[in-house]
Structures are given as C-alpha cells and as structure tokens.
Amino acid sequence: MLERRRPIPVEEAVERVIGYKKQGETEKVLILEAYGRTLGEDVAATHHVPPFDRSPYDGFAIRAQDSSNASSEEPVHFKVIEEIGAGSVAKNIPGPYEAIRIMTGAQLPEGCDAVVMLELAKEYNKENQSYISIKRSYQPGDNVSFTGEDTKKGTVLLKKGESINPGAIALLATFGYECISVAKKPSVAIFATGTELLDVGEELKPGKIRNSNAYMLYAQIIRAGGKPFMLGKLPDHLETCYEAIKNASENFDMIITTGGVSVGDYDYMPDVYKKLGAEVLFNKVAMRPGSVTTAAVKGDILLYGLSGNPSACFVGFELFVKPVIKSRLFSEKPHLLKLQATLTEDFPKPNPFTRFIRSALSIEGDRVKVTPSGFDKSSAVSSLAASDSFIMLPGGTRGFQKGDTVDVLIHEGLEGDVWPWS
C-alpha cells in the first residue's frame, strides 16, 4: 500500500536536522594548511602590535624638542650619529641636535620621540660627518607607530567557528601559531542509487544516464567544509542498498544517498531506513524542488535521502546538509545568507509549496538584482552551474513580476567585476 506522507514546512525540516547536530571536534593543523578551515578556539593577541615603538617611514629619528625653532628661514641642523635598518636596535642615545638615520619598521631609538621623513630632510656632509637640516618643527609622537596601536595584548581577535581567511592567517603568523586548532571536517559518505546510472567515464547507452549527483555532492560537501567519501553507485535493489548503507553507518558522520526516496516501485530508501531501524525525521517537505527529501537518524549518524533529480538534490543539500556540516564546524551562522533582491523577469508559475528557484545575483548601482538561472524543473542540471543563489517564493503564491522584491538565499560567493569599474 502506498504510504501517505505528511509534508512539513521547510523551516521545521531545517529545525529537525539541526536538532541532531553533533558537537564538533577539533584537530591541529599547520598554519599553511589552515586557510579555509574554521577555528577550533578563540585567538587572542599574545603581545602588543607593534611590540615596540617603531618608525613607519624611512627617515631620521630625532628629539622633537630640538626641532621647535626650525623654519624655512632658519633650518635646524642635526648630526647623524648612527644608521639602523628594520630589525636592528640603535646602540646610541642621541643627545641634543643629534639624529639617527632610521628605516621603516626599525625600533625608535631610546631618547627619540619623532621621525623626520627622508624627503623632508636635507642631507649633507661636512668633514666626513653626515648632517641633516630640517625646516619645520615636530611634536613628540610625530611619525611614530606606537606600541600596541594596532592591537593590545589579550584582545580576542578571532573567534572559534570563524572561517580562516588570509587576514586571519596574518594574525596567526603574527602571534606565532605554527599550528592552530581547527574544526575537524565531518566525514560524509555519498551513494548514488539507480540502476540507470553510468559512471562518468562510460559511454551513454539506451535508457542510461551518467551519475552527476554524486560528483556534484562531492563538491558541495567540500564547499560546505566537510570531507566527502565517494562510495559509488547502488542498483535499485533493497538488500544491496541496505548492506552498503549499514556498513557505511558505522564509519561516517553522515551518509547522503541520492535517488530512490520517492514512492515509485524501485524506490527502496524508505525500506532501507525501516530495515536499519533509523528514526525518520521527515520524508516530505513542503518545497519545490525536492519535496521527497528525507532525513533520518541512526545512533548519532544523520542519513539524508536526497532526490535523484539534480536540482532537487542540489537544493536539498544546501538547505538541510550544509547547515549541519557548518554547525559541526562551530559556525554560529550555518544557514544560507538571506537577503532581498529585485526580480529581473516575470515568474508566473504558481507556488503550491515554498519554491527555490536556482538564480544568479547581480548588482546594479546600489541595487541587488536576481535572475532565474535557466530551465526550472527539479530534473534540471543545466541551471545549476550559473546559480549562486535561490529565489525563495512562499507557498500559496503566484505571479511574481519583474521589479518585485523577493527573498534570496545565497549559496556561492559573489563574482568579481570587469575592468575598468563602471
């Protein structure tokens, strides 16, 4: 008998899977491997930056008080008693009307409190001794980078769960982190189910198609911050699917299958969950595409049964799998970023359920625009590559028009721009 499935709202489905997120784990990686990972601990400044008063320019370190009478008419002269580059510390303490030639990044010599930029000093030699003259006065602190002006020791600069970007790498290096604690990537197994599936390298045959979903999911898992494991294709055969998924459920944090979750004759995933004794969290969501998206739990393993239809599979992953992966990576904002944008074309279709249309964002002046990215069926594969977002239309609506403001969920970083900027 055909099982009746009760569709639940998308929000409820998201909450049900998020409720099963396991506590994330951490591991240590070398700084050169840390880019793109998420932090497993807060990072605080272990010292002031800069750690000493230093010169931000190439020039001459002086005692500001000696310059107080300098003017174009009556320049003040200084004897240059030493030269230091970055990394060196002056051996001498300048006395009245003495200066030290100093390069950018070098520690300000003791007794000095201002720096005259190279271009503002007139250099000359007299009896094998170098001198400068300057035509203006300086205040104490002029052209000095002060200890701690960038950041103070103890300030928390990076939070657990933040993604490590190049700026974060600079901080980790500044504070001497050769190794850093990052969130361990959750392991996610992928199975493609369907007797019609060929592998990528195989020739097309009548009635068969290539397995694209598994490869797409592999990339989506990496993009979400997880570690994918390609476990191959499964035929539409209950025992084979059951055995493969049961074995995997002992070795991975999550298992994703694509296909076989519908109510057709060869859709065995519902029976697999039953046989595994898994608790089904939902098996119908009030959404298009992907209404048959299923999630189940076995022990603390999350099992996702995503639709075999490529667009539905893609959307199901972004809505229900990605936030769980990102939560395990300690993200405090694991869900797709939502914003509002102006629709660039009419979308007359009715929306019995919440609809997620694959779309592309663009920016015109200060306005964000959004355009459906192509063939809009759950079976579509061609509209995915051009999509960086989903237009989210509420259920029970129809007739969205060009110029309407719509909700958009972003799943991919924004693209760059042409040169010159217009």
Ligand code: AMP
């Ligand atoms: P199913 O969810 O198994 O009913 O499959 C729905 C549709 O998606 C069918 O047309 C399948 O042939 C197709 N499909 C299933 N699995 C894949 C896959 N891994 N890659 C591409 N298309 C698929």
Ligand code: MG
């Ligand atoms: Mg199938």
